[in-house]
Amino acid sequence: MKREASIVLAAPAGYGVQTVEEALTTLLMASGLNVFATRELMSRIRGGMNSTEIRVSSDRVAAYMRHTDIAVPLSKGALQHLMTYSHVDKETLVMGEKENLVGLSSLSENQFYDLPISRIAAEIGGSIYSNSVAVGAIMALFDIDENLAIGYFQKRFGSKGDKVVQQNIDAYRRGSEFGQKLVSSGRIQIDIKRDPRISGHMLLDGAEAVGLGAIAGGCNFISSYPMSPSTPVLIFLSQHSQEFGIIVDQAEDEISAMNKGIGAWYAGARGMVTTSGGGFALMTEGLSLAGMLESPMVIHLGQRPGPATGLPTRTEQGDLKHVLNAGHGEFPRVLFAPSTIQDAFYLTQRAFNLADKYQVPVFVLTDQFLLESSYDIPPLNLSGVEVEKQVIRTDSAYRRYALTESGISPRGIPSYGDGLVVVDSDEHDEDGHITEDLLLRKKMVDKRFYRKLERIRKEAIPPELLGSRSCRFLVISWGSNYHVMKEALTKSERRDIAVLHFNQVYPLHESVTSYLGKAKKLAIVENNAGCQFGRLLQVETNISIPAENCLLKYDGMPFSVEEVVEFLHNLNA
Structure with a gap:
């Protein structure tokens, strides 16, 4: 009996994997279950191979895992892709069309369940209904109330007419029949405790949270040039521009965007730019201009692997030094690195007030993993949120x-x-x-x-300590690695390890030197090759972290819970 479950969907771009993700997470949350979803995408409009991981639990989960309970390859080559990245093991149940599954011979007989998605969709009205078949089959495993699905399809496809709505419902029901047969066979049993309060939660991704934080901070001007993974912030603000009185400008380049943002603050607006590392490289002269003019400025930078174009749809924490040292001359700046969806909202809101108060550039440093991951959270508390104009x-x-x-x-x-x-x-x-x-x-x-x-x-915001102050090992982390560190620490059952996590990486809080100085042994976990935050800590505190205690990942993927647990287990070695 599974008390939590992970689902991974895989198919080329254009197959609607994100559409299935949206339906699954919406229905699961509406039924009272915590959900987390994160995407692994190739930088292609069509083709390639993409996957989405969805974790379902009675507890808060918001970290990437390699282990998969239910794998749903939706095309040829999808199963091989999942196997390449260790998403399929001997405990994984694979649901899909047998003729598509190259690599099936490596699975045991009980691991595969034939789900004739294409045939069912064709009988309903065409391949366009394949996604609804898949949704129905998966939702049956979780015993989701059909009325929730009917309501979802009515809202999702209502503008396309009653026939389209009904055909999607029919496709869902046909898929659900196959899912129910699988449950009846006893090959999979899922029993996750539900909490009706979760149905009232918000389902947000990091980009939406940054956008909402900007609105709460009084943002009324944004100028940017599209660049993954930061573009969804620009899109979100443009979608809500009329509602909140925001001027949205898609600039001809990042040089122009930064200078327009500075001009907006000079004229009395509260402006921001959103970009990634390569785009920010073009903004550095403008950044120095803001420093000399003592102009407020808010810069959201979504990190991805570089240098140059790098891996534009993957994740990394490789731009810390870039942001910290950018611009000629000396002037102060503030660097926030949101740890959670809530952080992305509150710290972006805070960035506007801090920029206005001290007349300095303030950075909100996120990454592809945070921006494109989503999970349910309780409604945001707005009681202390104010626009502080100076x-x-x-x-x-x-x-x-x-x-x-x-x-x-x-x-x-x-x-x-x-x-x-x-x-x-x-x-x-x-x-x-x-x-x-x-x-x-x-x-x-x-x-x-x-x-x-x-x-x-x-x-400065103090770092958060997870665990005991009297620990033997103090493990440093920052930004979007918060949830994976928290879950891995719990699963490691190491009472002698604590995690010190930062959501402000510059300037550092005065308590940092004390934390590091009192620690018996130090370690660090970062998504980059150069241990950038570790080196910043050394400069600021004169305390270094041994190379053998650095877990660095720079392959474009986020840390999995399993690899961090393994690292924590081996710290004694």
């Missing part, structure tokens, strides 16, 4: 870069008051006019760099 009404004596003890000069905008708002990319005096006064130059650097950074550090 713009002042100027008077005739206004000085844009007035030297202040805090380092923060009052920020005015054109036509809001009697003052003249002058900004300059050259070094400037307090009025904003160009200067080569070298004594004033030092004062300006002290103001915009040292004094601001000192105050920004005081607002």
Whole structure:
């Protein structure tokens, strides 16, 4: 009897794998089950081979696993693809059409169940109904109320007419009959405790959460050039632009996008850009301009493997150094690395307020895994969410870069008051006019760099400790690896290991040196080849992590629970 289950679907692009994923996760959540889905995609519009993993549980699950309980290859070559990436083992049940399954000979007789999807779909009305057949077969394994499926199809296909709705329902029922036969045979039994409260949860992916966070932060301008995996944020904000009064601009390139964003803040808007590593490379001159102008700016960067085009539809944490050191000259910045869907919302919202308060660039550093993974969460708590605007009404004596003890000069905008708002990319005096006064130059650097950074550090978010402070091993992680570390730590049953997880990677909270200094032994888990966060910690704390205690992954895939558990088990070696 399975108390949780993992399902993996695989087919080339264009087969509708994501459509099946949407139906399954929606229906499972509506029935009171926790769901998590993540995608593995090739960078092709058609062809290649893609897969989606869906985990179903009575507990919160939000991490990638290699083990698969139910594999559903929807085309020729799909089973081989899943086997290549260790998604099929001796305990996996494979459901699909026998004629499509090259590699079937390696499975035991009880591992395969013939599901004639194409034949059923043809009898219903054509191959377009194949996905609904597959959904019906899988949902029968979880004993999903048919009325939920009927309601889903009515909502999903209602605009296409009653006939299309009914044919999808018929396809679902035919698939469900095959699923029920499989359950009756005793070859698979799933019994997952349901919680009716889960049906009221939100099903969000990371890109939607970043977009919602931007809206909650008062974003009313976005200019970007499309680049995976960040484009869904641009799409989400464009879809809701009229509802929330957002100007959306698809720029001709990333250089233009960054400069338009800076111009928007100068005019009084709250702007952002969304991009990936290669696009951000073109934004670095504009980033330095924001530093010199002391302009607020919010940059969302969805990481993917590089350099150059790299693997545009895969995941990595390889742009930390890129973002930390980008731009010429010295100026402060803030780097958030959301750990969860909730983090993606709250930290993006916080980024706008922090950028406005300190007049600095603030980064929201995500990755393909977080942006394209989805799971159910309780409704977001908006009680403490406020748009904190810092713009002042100027008077005739206004000085844009007035030297202040805090380092923060009052920020005015054109036509809001009697003052003249002058900004300059050259070094400037307090009025904003160009200067080569070298004594004033030092004062300006002290103001915009040292004094601001000192105050920004005081607002840094502390890392979260999972486990005991008296641990033998302290394992560092950051960003989207939160859930895999948390689950692996629990499954390892190692009481002598704790995890210190960061969702702000710069500047670091003052507690970090103490955590690392008191640890008996240190280890780290990162999705990059250069141990980038480990090296940042060494620079900031003068404490290094031994190379043998670094688990680094850079093949384009997220960490699986199994490989992190193995790493934790071997830390004694």
